[in-house]
Amino acid sequence: MIDLLLRACRLSDREGLADVGIAGGRIVAIGAVEGSAREIVEVSGRLVTPGLVEAHIHPDKALLMDRVAAPVETVADAIRVTGEAKRRFTAEDIRARTRRVLDLAVAAGTTAMRAHVEVDPIVGLAGMEAVLPLRREYAPALDLQVCAFAQEGILQSHGTEALLRQALRMGADLVGGVPYNDTDAVKHIEIVFSLAQEFGVDADFHVDFFDEPDHLHIREIAKQTVRAGWQGRVAVGHLSELAALPPPEQDAVISDIVAAGIGVICLPATDLYLMGRRDQVNVRRGLTPIRRLLAAGVPVALATNNVRNPFTPVGTADLAHMAFVAAVAAHMGTPDQMRELVATLTTHPARIMRLRDYGLAVGCRADLVVWGCEQPEDIVAALPPRVLVVKNGRVTIEHEQRVRERWRQPPGRP
Template structure:
């Protein structure tokens, strides 16, 4: 290896049980991880013993619906009103409006250490492809800063809204990366799932479904999705978001379905900001948390991720684009605060969603892409609790965002 590399990040903590190391980067790849590297670089960063991790991966987000809660509020806080309010607003979204709001979200994501995002982009015969086309444009605009996977997402259903079936095909022809779906919001869940799998097979694409989003376990279809995944040979290529109904099942049936999810190698995205806000609105006492059963899924070996879903709209009237805020919502509500549980949370923001998104060159290893974030803490075990500022966000070996941290006390 030449003594000259593009970047060296010196004295960083990548393992709490080991001394600090230096990271060498050339041509966007990690080329060496050693102590006291005898190399020079055109850009040398002093880590000062801070934690360096692979950058965060946002595995489930809606860009084009962000920052619209001031236009029409969801007064009841229910999922039903959120869907109705959004359906009313979507035809008013213009291309320029969507681009401006989405850019705001993307900048926040990157500033907070995220360099990969899977974006569910909506379309239907009422609004056309305005939102979808904008997200596709953003995918190209921010290339080299953040990688955007675009999901073709039929929020209003496929078969109950005539014309959507053809639009799903057109979205794939336009270059969508993933086939989306929402079985619980259509005339027949199995019909919906069958269509999605057939389309995914035709275009050889992964699948990402909004799945079983309800306080109760009636009319669930995750078992059918898992069986279909195995039947079609799509193991490791299917993700589901929400899956809150699973938590309402009796333990024996829940565990039976979880075993099937594991067999199908389906990834599950828990979306606490939205699901805690919308869930259990009719509970008058002993109010349920209405989250997918994270611990049971994790303990069974299912790939569990934490994601944002929505930012400041009818589904989620808050949010910053900071995945560490999402993890702190999950820690108490999913009982992840115990000593043995905390260490499982950070992977739900990094390596687990990277697996779900099929990122082949992700990770802090030699030969992997240099997509990294330097955090203002000195212990990896403290990242979730400290929620540290991202001092440097690195994408493809280039710094794409920085945060200066200054603090003064008067005592």
């Protein structure tokens, strides 16, 4: 018995239309599906993709713009201003803002997410207490990975290593570091890897978030990834310094990234907002070289990072916006390039997050989006509505849109 039948779907990898049959939370048939189903949805030729995958977001420090007014010019400013706001966070406050972000993401078609949640002597474990229970609460709509993240550093922020260990004992899914914000980057990276190995979890770094290639901690991360045998289990976010190297040197670093099986997460809204601040003319964009990384076979995800806080004052947690921005900021405007950008919201982040049975094929988990468009490139170009979202074979979101063009009516008519 089919639980849910999506009729006449347009799929990016085949000609014509196909039905998608779902049972037991999985895709069981693609093609002409006969017979009855508990629920039938007429998709009417709209595009269907796997669910969007948000590989990097900070819900615990999202939605702060009503309580921070200090001007921000640099990454260090954003960390300081947010750190001051963080002193007044409570678990209830963090949970309420996190719920608002998750609700926005779910409505936008996100079916899996990696959330960075800060763990340090300022906020203690309040973020963990607030967010960990949401994994279960949101499970019908979203797979939530929680990364215990040391935003304030580990060595320069005494007690953080013990707090990270405690967070992992509480059930954090992985551990996150930020070597540029510490007194000894190499030791910082070593501590993150030792925690990853101790708990058998993946590692995720905020790295090389500067205009000039003055740090390039990515090299150390690649080295330690191989040393730890953690290939395929490490992701890095930002990596904007890579774009400042001459192409042959970029290629050398990229081959280290490939050899270590590291995934790269570009955070275009934050990177465009905070990079290039000292440039008086020809203000640089500060994005990692997405096209070069993709051409080398690196899994590259686009992700939201921040929603309305000192790091990024705008945002709706709709991943399609990141592809829209990247198409212009990273010069990816052909239909093929825009299809690649759709992969940076779907298959690439799924690989980075090691989601099992992800995709649009028989046997995969039925996490799907029905879009208000026909072609994948339209997702990037036109930000179409998510007409329907399916998670684990159940419809989670229905989107209705109604615009009345009253200007077309003769005057005087209601």
